Amino acid sequence: MLKSVDTTELARRIAEAQALYKDRKSGIDHYAEVDPVSGRPISKYIDGGVETFPVPSAFEVLPVYLEAMAAGNTLHQLGLVQVGLDFHGNPQFELYTHRPAQVQKLALDKIAADVTAQYTKEIQEHNAAFIESEVQARVNIEARRLERELAEVAAKRRAEIEAEVRATYTPQPVEEVAKVTPARARR
Template sequence: MLKSLDQKELARRIAEAQALYKDRKSGIDHYAEVDPVSGRPISKYIDGGVETFPVPSAFEVLPVYLVAMAAGNTLHQLGLVQIGLDFHGNPQFELYTHRPAQVQKLALDKIAADVTAQYTKEIEEHNAAFIESEVQAQINIEGRRLERELAEAAAKRRAEIEAEVRATYTPQPPVEEPKTATPSRVKR
């Protein structure tokens, strides 16, 4: 069957993609994709609604926080997270923030447009494949019908030719010539 654009399905897909964006951390993901030939991971920049700021030491939390808030970010529920230790054994942190609302709105609008384009492309491909399969099925049906008609016509013609050949080459019973009375010589 041919598909048409389902607004509920489109809205669901857009909502899922936008929710994924809002909860995703922006930055480089070292395991984003896999090289199909070697099977090794490929790094890729991932865009998300969460932005992190590195905090080299506990004494720099407030300056980094102020810089992030000045950029328009809002504090994420994770807040400050310790990510490890530096080579001196001092703790290192990341400050989790939500990106500015206008940046997120642009990204969410782009995601909605991309999802809509992908969904319509998916529907068009499905419809094209369905139409192609139906056309091929009709062609196959007509081809089988023509083959059957040609086979019937060939069998009929073969029967006619066989009848002609049999009629031509069937030995005919010898025809007896009617004997005509020939005048016999009369003796005198």
């Protein structure tokens, strides 16, 4: 059956994609894709609503925080997270922030447009495949009907030809000719 754009389904897909964007960390994902030939991971930049700032030491938390807030970011609920130790054993941190609202709005609008385009493309592909299958089914039905009609016509014609051949080659009743035996000739 042909599908049309379902606004509730489209709104659900857009909301899911936008929620995924809002909670995703921006940056390079070293396992974003897999090379189909070698099977090795491929790194890729992932765009998200959460931006992190590296903090090399505990003494630089405040300057990094002030710099991020000056850029328009807002503090994420994770805040400051220790990500490891440096070469000397000192802790290293990342400051989690939400990107500025205008940046997020542009990204969310682009996501909505992309999801809408993908959804309409899926519907068009489904409709095209459905129409193709229906056309093929009707062509097959028509072909079988024509085959059946041709077989019936061929069977009728064969029966007519067989009747003609039988009529032609059926031995005709031979009229019995009275055998006249010649009289014996006298000598």
